[in-house]
Amino acid sequence: MIRVLAVDDEEPFRRLLKRELARKGFYVEAAADGGEALKLLREKTFDVILLDIVMPGMDGVSLMEKMKGDPAAPIIIVLTGKATVETAVAAMKNGAYDYLTKPYKLDELVIIINRAYDYGRLSTKSKLLEQELVRKESSARFVYKSRQVADVISLIKKIAPTDSPVFIQGESGTGKELAANILWRSSKRRELPFIALNCATLSENLMESEIFGHEKGAFTNAYQTKHGIVEVADTGTLFLDEIGEMPMKLQAKLLRFLDSGEFRRVGGNKNLTVDVRVIAATNRDIRGLISGGLFREDLYYRLNVFSVNIPPLRERREDIEELAGYFLLKYSRKFSKSVAAIARPALDALMGYRWPGNVRELENIMERAVILSDSGLIGREAILIPDAPAADGGGQLSLEEMEKDYILRVFKAAGGNQSRTSQILGIDRKTLYLKLRKYGADPKTD
Ligand SMILES: Nc1ncnc2c1ncn2[C@@H]1O[C@H](COP(=O)(O)OP(=O)(O)OP(=O)(O)O)[C@@H](O)[C@H]1O
Ligand SMILES: [Mg+2]
Numbered sequence: 001m002i003r004v005l006a007v008d009d010e011e012p013f014r015r016l017l018k019r020e021l022a023r024k025g026f027y028v029e030a031a032a033d034g035g036e037a038l039k040l041l042r043e044k045t046f047d048v049i050l051l052d053i054v055m056p057g058m059d060g061v062s063l064m065e066k067m068k069g070d071p072a073a074p075i076i077i078v079l080t081g082k083a084t085v086e087t088a089v090a091a092m093k094n095g096a097y098d099y100l101t102k103p104y105k106l107d108e109l110v111i112i113i114n115r116a117y118d119y120g121r122l123s124t125k126s127k128l129l130e131q132e133l134v135r136k137e138s139s140a141r142f143v144y145k146s147r148q149v150a151d152v153i154s155l156i157k158k159i160a161p162t163d164s165p166v167f168i169q170g171e172s173g174t175g176k177e178l179a180a181n182i183l184w185r186s187s188k189r190r191e192l193p194f195i196a197l198n199c200a201t202l203s204e205n206l207m208e209s210e211i212f213g214h215e216k217g218a219f220t221n222a223y224q225t226k227h228g229i230v231e232v233a234d235t236g237t238l239f240l241d242e243i244g245e246m247p248m249k250l251q252a253k254l255l256r257f258l259d260s261g262e263f264r265r266v267g268g269n270k271n272l273t274v275d276v277r278v279i280a281a282t283n284r285d286i287r288g289l290i291s292g293g294l295f296r297e298d299l300y301y302r303l304n305v306f307s308v309n310i311p312p313l314r315e316r317r318e319d320i321e322e323l324a325g326y327f328l329l330k331y332s333r334k335f336s337k338s339v340a341a342i343a344r345p346a347l348d349a350l351m352g353y354r355w356p357g358n359v360r361e362l363e364n365i366m367e368r369a370v371i372l373s374d375s376g377l378i379g380r381e382a383i384l385i386p387d388a389p390a391a392d393g394g395g396q397l398s399l400e401e402m403e404k405d406y407i408l409r410v411f412k413a414a415g416g417n418q419s420r421t422s423q424i425l426g427i428d429r430k431t432l433y434l435k436l437r438k439y440g441a442d443p444k445t446d
């Protein structure tokens with residue numbers, strides 16, 4: 001049963017809502033203002049809040065501000081008589097799911113409550129999935145042939161046994177996460193937890209409570225004490241990925257933690273101590289972030305005891321063939337295909353490309369090549385790399401032209417088979433059909 005909390009200062013309106021929604025099968029409780037609502041929220045669990053904005057005592061917007069960042073907060077639907085654009089904007093900014101004006105239509109309200117409820121369940125679930133804190137030990141090797149990467153690996157092996165922080169930098173897709181994993185696997189702490197947190201995926205409040213935990217009652221719906229990942233990672237290794245995205249306020253707290261090993265849970269007043277080894281990574285220009293006032297210089301120096309820089313693939317072309325061979329093997333095993341080699345023209349195309357997406361892009365291209373190839377040999381036509389755009393930008397393709405070119409090429413390489421094409425492109429059949437029509441291909445049904 002969906003549990004609804006109706007917050008409104010008008011008693012007759014509360015009564016009406018309660019009666020009508022109960023008849024529609026909802027469990028409903030009511031509160032006369034924000035303060036009363038907070039009290040109820042601490043005692044009971046609700047799925048959806050119907051919230052009036054203008055109320056004596058604590059108003060709707062203040063209540064929303066109080067609940068912001070609370071992962072377990074109910075979904076909010078604003079239901080107000082004073083309908084102005086500004087109120088609506090303020091409500092949505094503060095995280096309201098939807099907005100309805102009085103007098104409401106009961107059917108409409110019921111639909112919105114049901115939709116909000118589904119949305120709430122989905123978003124909690126995806127938050128949990130997103131976190132995916134403990135990474136399983138991956139067996140992936142760091143494949144290379146270049147001098148540059150050989151140096152990186154020997155540095156990693158050298159610093160792994162120390163307990164000092166390590167700062168990994170490199171463009172997107174160069175292998176920073178893999179490097180962090182290998183560092184941990186070569187360290188004394190390899191039998192102990194390796195906990196990863198991606199700082200780009202969480203809101204500021206959520207991130208703080210995720211890293212440092214919170215005490216019971218720290219905010220609405222903080223029913224239980226939650227251990228932060230620094231506690232979960234105690235004695236082990238903590239990987240802070242995309243550290244450049246960490247908000248300033250949290251950077252200060254992290255710095256204090258790194259300096260003293262001590263921290264407090266959100267809403268707590270006890271200092272706690274843990275022993276974790278920190279590895280941080282970013283693909284952002286950290287110097288630029290520092291001079292732009294977005295990253296603390298002192299934190300940077302604290303994290304950067306050892307610095308690992310992974311060069312982009314275009315600066316180590318010797319690795320391309322090695323990596324291509326490695327991914328060929330990986331994906332021909334995965335798809336049970338006996339593709340054994342890469343033809344010379346295909347290899348030339350790989351060697352000549354700029355690789356803006358680095359190793360990840362190479363991996364994707366090889367995966368597709370394995371899927372596309374019908375013989376034991378990967379030919380040039382199975383290597384789907386965009387044509388090099390003109391350096392002056394004059395002849396540069398628009399995004400749409402690139403998409404067209406790419407889709408038509410895959411379609412042709414897949415022998416006009418739509419299922420196969422949509423599988424390779426990772427889009428559904430219907431989308432593919434529409435795009436093929438748009439780009440003038442003949443999307444015959446297969
Ligand atoms: N030298 C390598 N040998 C084998 N696989 C590699 C190598 N470098 C990267 N990879 C693979 O390429 C993919 C991207 O690597 P990874 O996720 O570590 O990159 P990243 O630098 O963390 O990227 P981002 O900045 O986007 O987070 C992964 O599947 C990884 O296993
Ligand atoms: Mg990464």
